[in-house]
Amino acid sequence: MTAATATTADTFRPALHYTAGNTWLNDPNGLIFHDGVYHLYYQNNPVDNVWGNMSWGHATSTDLLTWTEHPVAIACDEDEDIFSGSIVFDQDNTSGFGTGSAPPLVAVYTSAFKPGSAHGGLQAQSLAYSLDCGYTWTKHTANPVLNRGSAEFRDPKVIRYDGDAGSYWVMAAVEAQDFQVVLYRSDDLRNWEYLSTFGPANATGGVWECPDLFPLPLDSDPARLQWVLTVNLNPGGPNNGSAGQYFVGEFDGTTFASATTVTEGLQDPARLSEYQWLDWGRDYYAAVSFSDVPDNRRLMIAWMNNWEYANHIPTTPWRSPMTLAREISLHTIDGQPRLIQKATGNFAALPEQGQKFSLADTEIADGTHILEDAAGSVQRIDITLTPGTAEEFGLVVRGDGARGTRVGIRPDEAILIVDRRDSGDTDFHKAFPSVDSAPVLTTEGSYDLTIYVDRCSVEVFARGGQVTMTELIFPAHTSTDVAVYAIGGTATINRLEITQFA
Structure with missing residues (x-):
């Protein structure tokens, strides 16, 4: 079935990913x-x-x-x-x-x-x-x-x-x-x-x-x-x-x-x-x-779940x-x-919602900064970031103010991280809240990320798809903010484009 528009009874049903109807x-x-x-x-x-x-x-x-x-x-x-x-x-x-x-x-x-x-x-x-x-x-x-x-x-x-x-x-x-x-x-x-x-x-x-x-x-x-x-x-x-x-x-x-x-x-x-x-x-x-x-x-294609908590994720009537x-x-x-x-898929045929959000050549100051007019629950995000003095920098997606899912870079450690400790409903299983990482290097001094955000997931493609990270998240349906952040210093957004799909 195609994913229906999310309601309060089915908040997490994705728009871009397949789920069974009620099983x-x-x-x-x-x-x-x-x-x-x-x-x-x-x-x-x-x-x-x-x-x-x-x-x-x-x-x-x-x-x-x-x-x-x-x-x-x-x-x-x-x-x-x-x-x-x-x-x-x-x-x-x-x-x-x-x-x-x-x-x-x-x-x-x-x-x-x-x-x-x-x-x-x-x-x-x-x-x-x-x-x-x-x-x-x-x-x-x-x-x-x-x-x-x-x-x-x-x-x-x-x-x-x-x-x-x-x-x-x-x-x-x-x-x-x-x-x-x-x-x-x-x-x-x-x-x-x-x-x-x-x-x-x-x-x-x-x-x-x-x-x-x-x-x-x-x-x-x-x-x-x-x-x-x-x-x-x-x-x-x-x-x-x-x-x-x-x-x-x-x-x-x-x-x-x-x-x-x-x-x-x-x-x-x-x-x-x-x-x-x-x-x-x-x-x-x-x-x-x-x-x-x-x-x-x-x-x-893969199954988007993990046997550590697969039977417990908070979706209904479907699961996974x-x-x-x-x-x-x-x-x-x-x-x-x-x-x-x-x-892959025919993304070009999907109806885009509103104007594409764009930003270029912008410094990220220390802290978390909500981007006006960038909110959404189903998005493709393309971003190029150059490190400055910050120990960590990146994006917060499916956010509520400063809280949300962090997709970031720690340049001194040469890693990409997805931090879902504040991503919404995380207490259904002790193994779910996590900060996960993958090794990633710069390309000509910058980091390129493409991120697909859906109602219960983020899929991150770094360095043109050399490194990928896939994570479930369970935010409130009202948590739609997109923010940029830096910790302990600054970084630069060379290019940011956000396409809204729903």
């Missing part, structure tokens, strides 16, 4: 662009707004900003919960679920088998197929198709590999508690052969979940193709709780070899900040990418949003391949 959601699943439509499936409790009864919800969009909610796609039953997975378009009907003229969509998902079922207590991989472009699904009668006898084997992401080793399906799944991504191959999606295992490596402070494997050209050069392996973990993120990390390297059709591993085996806690994080904020988890996006674009979709690309930065992320 719980978590991990995005089965992301695919098919027949001109983006399909977002997701972990869903169809009957409540806390985790449970795991099934696949379903929403569609043509612009990645306006979503239509559909009936539950794949439902749990007395034998299994439907955990995370992926969808492929089986164009050549290798699975035999369709025909040559009407090939199927095939969902590969984790069956979490319930006590008393034939595989009680195990997690194994199963299939469902759709012959109507993803709106209705039929479970394969011979499920599961891949069973390792494990209670923690889950979250299959399936891709089509075409390379020197041949052409076949490849599955990346996890042995969650072993911090391993396990790779399998198949010719028909029904029969799977083990290929290799990656991990443990880098961050291992919590179980590994929701892997993804895909190629990206380095520095936009198709001749310099690299492979990216992403894997989420909970807990163990850089600012506590849930998070996602990535590795860059080579995949030869059998083995993924990382060129960016910092720590082999279990993590070194002292090196946590050296690992490559998809997002440094508290609320970016289970990120996976869309299949079959035109022009080989790689688009990714998705992040904005992000287009990701791979670039050489300081001699290393690194992901760049930019929010």
